[in-house]
Amino acid sequence: MSTSIENILPKLKKVLKEDQVSINLTVRELHSKDESYHEICLPDIVVFPKNTNEVSEIMKLANHYQIPVVPFGRGSSLEGHIIPYDNGITIDFSLMDKILEVRENDLLVKVQPGVTRSQLNKELKKYGLFFSVDPGADATLGGMAATNASGTTTVKYGVMRDQVRDLEVVLADGTVIHTGSLAAKSASGFHLNGLFVGSEGTLGCFTELTLRVYGIPEFTTAARAVFPSVQSAVEAVTSILQTGIPIARVELVDEESIRQVNRFSETNYVESPTLFLEFDGNEAGLKQDVEFTKEIMEDHGCVDIQFETDNTARTKLWDARHNLAYAYIHGNVGKKMMVTDVCVPISELADAVVYARNELSSIGLIGGLTGHVGDGNFHAILMIDMTDAAEVAKAESFNEKIVHYALERNGTCTGEHGVGIGKQKYQALEHGAALQVMEKIKIALDPNNILNPKKIVNIES
Amino acid sequence: MSTSIENILPKLKKVLKEDQVSINLTVRELHSKDESYHEICLPDIVVFPKNTNEVSEIMKLANHYQIPVVPFGRGSSLEGHIIPYDNGITIDFSLMDKILEVRENDLLVKVQPGVTRSQLNKELKKYGLFFSVDPGADATLGGMAATNASGTTTVKYGVMRDQVRDLEVVLADGTVIHTGSLAAKSASGFHLNGLFVGSEGTLGCFTELTLRVYGIPEFTTAARAVFPSVQSAVEAVTSILQTGIPIARVELVDEESIRQVNRFSETNYVESPTLFLEFDGNEAGLKQDVEFTKEIMEDHGCVDIQFETDNTARTKLWDARHNLAYAYIHGNVGKKMMVTDVCVPISELADAVVYARNELSSIGLIGGLTGHVGDGNFHAILMIDMTDAAEVAKAESFNEKIVHYALERNGTCTGEHGVGIGKQKYQALEHGAALQVMEKIKIALDPNNILNPKKIVNIES
Numbered sequence: 001m002s003t004s005i006e007n008i009l010p011k012l013k014k015v016l017k018e019d020q021v022s023i024n025l026t027v028r029e030l031h032s033k034d035e036s037y038h039e040i041c042l043p044d045i046v047v048f049p050k051n052t053n054e055v056s057e058i059m060k061l062a063n064h065y066q067i068p069v070v071p072f073g074r075g076s077s078l079e080g081h082i083i084p085y086d087n088g089i090t091i092d093f094s095l096m097d098k099i100l101e102v103r104e105n106d107l108l109v110k111v112q113p114g115v116t117r118s119q120l121n122k123e124l125k126k127y128g129l130f131f132s133v134d135p136g137a138d139a140t141l142g143g144m145a146a147t148n149a150s151g152t153t154t155v156k157y158g159v160m161r162d163q164v165r166d167l168e169v170v171l172a173d174g175t176v177i178h179t180g181s182l183a184a185k186s187a188s189g190f191h192l193n194g195l196f197v198g199s200e201g202t203l204g205c206f207t208e209l210t211l212r213v214y215g216i217p218e219f220t221t222a223a224r225a226v227f228p229s230v231q232s233a234v235e236a237v238t239s240i241l242q243t244g245i246p247i248a249r250v251e252l253v254d255e256e257s258i259r260q261v262n263r264f265s266e267t268n269y270v271e272s273p274t275l276f277l278e279f280d281g282n283e284a285g286l287k288q289d290v291e292f293t294k295e296i297m298e299d300h301g302c303v304d305i306q307f308e309t310d311n312t313a314r315t316k317l318w319d320a321r322h323n324l325a326y327a328y329i330h331g332n333v334g335k336k337m338m339v340t341d342v343c344v345p346i347s348e349l350a351d352a353v354v355y356a357r358n359e360l361s362s363i364g365l366i367g368g369l370t371g372h373v374g375d376g377n378f379h380a381i382l383m384i385d386m387t388d389a390a391e392v393a394k395a396e397s398f399n400e401k402i403v404h405y406a407l408e409r410n411g412t413c414t415g416e417h418g419v420g421i422g423k424q425k426y427q428a429l430e431h432g433a434a435l436q437v438m439e440k441i442k443i444a445l446d447p448n449n450i451l452n453p454k455k456i457v458n459i460e461s
Numbered sequence: 462m463s464t465s466i467e468n469i470l471p472k473l474k475k476v477l478k479e480d481q482v483s484i485n486l487t488v489r490e491l492h493s494k495d496e497s498y499h500e501i502c503l504p505d506i507v508v509f510p511k512n513t514n515e516v517s518e519i520m521k522l523a524n525h526y527q528i529p530v531v532p533f534g535r536g537s538s539l540e541g542h543i544i545p546y547d548n549g550i551t552i553d554f555s556l557m558d559k560i561l562e563v564r565e566n567d568l569l570v571k572v573q574p575g576v577t578r579s580q581l582n583k584e585l586k587k588y589g590l591f592f593s594v595d596p597g598a599d600a601t602l603g604g605m606a607a608t609n610a611s612g613t614t615t616v617k618y619g620v621m622r623d624q625v626r627d628l629e630v631v632l633a634d635g636t637v638i639h640t641g642s643l644a645a646k647s648a649s650g651f652h653l654n655g656l657f658v659g660s661e662g663t664l665g666c667f668t669e670l671t672l673r674v675y676g677i678p679e680f681t682t683a684a685r686a687v688f689p690s691v692q693s694a695v696e697a698v699t700s701i702l703q704t705g706i707p708i709a710r711v712e713l714v715d716e717e718s719i720r721q722v723n724r725f726s727e728t729n730y731v732e733s734p735t736l737f738l739e740f741d742g743n744e745a746g747l748k749q750d751v752e753f754t755k756e757i758m759e760d761h762g763c764v765d766i767q768f769e770t771d772n773t774a775r776t777k778l779w780d781a782r783h784n785l786a787y788a789y790i791h792g793n794v795g796k797k798m799m800v801t802d803v804c805v806p807i808s809e810l811a812d813a814v815v816y817a818r819n820e821l822s823s824i825g826l827i828g829g830l831t832g833h834v835g836d837g838n839f840h841a842i843l844m845i846d847m848t849d850a851a852e853v854a855k856a857e858s859f860n861e862k863i864v865h866y867a868l869e870r871n872g873t874c875t876g877e878h879g880v881g882i883g884k885q886k887y888q889a890l891e892h893g894a895a896l897q898v899m900e901k902i903k904i905a906l907d908p909n910n911i912l913n914p915k916k917i918v919n920i921e922s
Contacts, residue, residue, distance in 0.1 A: 182872065189917060345564070374645075
């Protein structure tokens with residue numbers, strides 16, 4: 001244990017209760033990894049604050065002793081965001097898990113950062129409301145805001161950043177600020193909401209979030225459409241988007257991934273490239289949208305399309321899609337999952353998916369493609385044996401190729417998983433001189449570089 | 462002419478052509494004011510760059526000589542944004558007015574900052590597309606991005622910030638950066654798009670914008686609904702929003718403002734609080750939405766509702782609403798217009814509008830209320846005789862009361878007009894300690910404080 005850690009420990013125990021400060025190895029191990037393949041690293045201390053004031057006191061101490069701090073939600077990140085590579089203090093927000101207020105008339109909800117997505121939706125259901133962002137994992141809302149999470153519903157409802165109306169943030173020196181207001185729009189001051197969302201704990205710790213929620217739609221229809229190729233499936237989606245039909249979800253799952261789904265979810269879907277779709281709205285409008293969509297799909301060579309309006313059938317269909325990552329994990333025990341995450345302009349998507357499919361086949365690793373094709377964002381899921389250096393190298397080279405392909409077409413290295421440690425090396429290539437702007441902001445707001453160092457920007461200390 | 466201005470002038474004439482640099486008094490006067498009541502002030506020099514490289518050279522010189530720079534679109538701002546209170550150089554972007562690329566398949570368009578909203582929409586119509594943000598004035602897109610403009614369509618399509626996919630920005634030292642990419646979503650790096658949109662020329666000059674566009678909806682219906690009180694009108698809108706019916710526009714115009722509209726637009730609308738509405742979508746869905754809306758309106762005491770599906774009638778209806786500001790100006794020659802611009806949580810809107818109406822009546826100035834009620838944003842338009850000190854004081858005190866009312870309810874001092882000089886004094890009250898975060902960002906990116914000084918943040922030099 002370093003001197004500074006020895007010094008801060010009794011101080012932390014003064015501002016927090018005994019059971020809110022842990023140096024237990026098991027606890028530290030639980031905070032040393034996320035759901036990715038990235039190398040683990042232990043924090044020195046894990047703290048469990050119960051309120052904003054405690055977080056502020058922790059930050060004041062950490063800033064004084066210049067000890068790194070990593071905010072931690074549930075550890076479901078996929079690029080090593082919460083792995084404390086410089087050790088130090090991990091702030092676990094699991095005790096700050098209260099839904100503070102449902103402002104039904106304002107379509108807003110105020111929550112603490114440790115509230116999970118499913119916990120919030122369970123509560124909102126009582127009001128006929130729902131929270132739209134669905135990244136698959138049952139992440140905390142604080143973590144989702146920190147990484148600007150998105151997912152299957154983004155094509156209609158937007159990303160996490162679009163839902164954040166206000167954040168209470170504890171800065172590096174312990175100062176507490178609010179980044180927004182309860183107004184639906186504002187032209188007052190710099191857009192701090194947008195800056196802090198997606199900052200991955202490098203600019204501050206979120207202690208309260210005010211989020212937009214929506215009325216549960218009157219009617220919902222799900223569909224599954226089978227295509228002869230990923231290209232024809234993607235082209236069908238592009239055409240639908242151009243007509244302005246408001247699709248609520250549209251996911252592409254390739255042949256190999258359908259095989260994994262069938263095995264894990266005990267379904268017997270045709271093992272061909274498939275679109276999973278969802279539409280919502282009023283009954284009459286929905287009917288017309290669905291008919292028009294069907295026509296467009298058939299024009300693009302769709303060989304089979306099945307609709308599910310019944311709630312149970314719809315849930316079963318989406319569960320199969322949602323369980324895809326677990327299907328890969330379950331079916332490949334002992335291997336680690338690497339997921340690529342580029343996003344390209346929609347017009348480049350069909351070619352990009354074909355490119356990825358060919359590259360994936362050529363390296364001979366187990367893996368499939370899936371994508372939020374309405375946004376141009378797709379993933380290759382690879383299962384790798386981390387003890388096999390050649391396999392790891394192949395997977396990393398594949399990931400790099402996909403990233404370069406996307407950046408050459410003015411896309412992004414990460415559509416929704418975030419930078420963490422895994423995409424840090426691509427920041428200069430993607431952002432060019434804009435990366436220096438980000439570095440200047442980081443240095444201005446966290447001069448001692450204690451907040452989640454080495455993530456997004458890599459400041460030399 | 463100061464020494465530094467004398468020094469920079471020949472240097473500017475080296476990087477620009479003779480006719481791109483002006484010290485002519487008439488030209489300077491045209492760049493000394495916007496459409497507001499704020500005091501005018503002359504720039505020393507006005508420059509007219511033709512490309513990014515020229516803007517970069519101008520900024521390098523200005524930074525070297527530490528001369529203030531104000532970027533200028535069309536001067537349609539309402540809070541003195543482009544008035545150069547420290548004199549210096551005004552960069553007029555009127556020669557950078559090219560639509561560079563329409564990426565039909567990506568629903569994106571790339572433009573130079575001097576392109577106006579109507580110019581863009583004229584071009585997009587050829588593709589069956591439109592640009593959604595409509596602030597009333599035919600502003601430039603660079604100016605609209607700088608102020609995070611919004612307007613009548615925001616309730617459905619969002620504010621300017623929601624449309625910006627990428628900006629090319631020239632920073633204070635002449636460095637050129639891109640703030641985004643062409644991908645529909647990204648979790649890569651800090652959200653510079655969001656930070657630069659709404660920065661009102663204080664962080665950089667925009668030289669290229671990539672913007673989202675939309676397919677022109679299949680069907681559109683407009684409506685005009687008359688209510689016995691502003692309160693019942695606002696409550697009706699709140700109920701409609703809660704059901705999730707996607708209204709494309711919803712504007713409130715009060716009794717006095719309807720009188721001004723009737724006089725200016727030669728209409729004979731009932732002089733009672735009125736909602737102007739618009740719905741778009743597919744034919745069947747729209748019909749169902751309209752019927753449901755009508756029911757809700759009647760539940761809230763709507764006394765008359767008229768629908769217009771015909772294109773000409775619809776345009777006439779919206780022209781009347783759009784001409785409201787001009788109706789006030791036209792009907793009150795010699796007076797200047799002051800427009801308040803607070804935005805409150807929707808649940809507070811009905812009371813806020815009643816409060817503003819009562820205050821307005823009590824001070825006895827000519828004025829009316831209008832509002833983007835779907836967003837909780839409303840304006841009081843006051844016509845003031847700037848030579849009458851008592852009248853000016855009354856108007857300013859009214860504005861201040863409205864701002865305090867909104868801030869006490871967790872709203873914002875400006876929903877869409879921006880900070881400029883007029884709302885600078887409320888920034889500390891609204892943002893608290895977050896204002897210091899904004900100041901740190903400003904100092905980090907513009908250490909010599911040359912970019913539109915005194916606006917948004919007031920850095921002591």
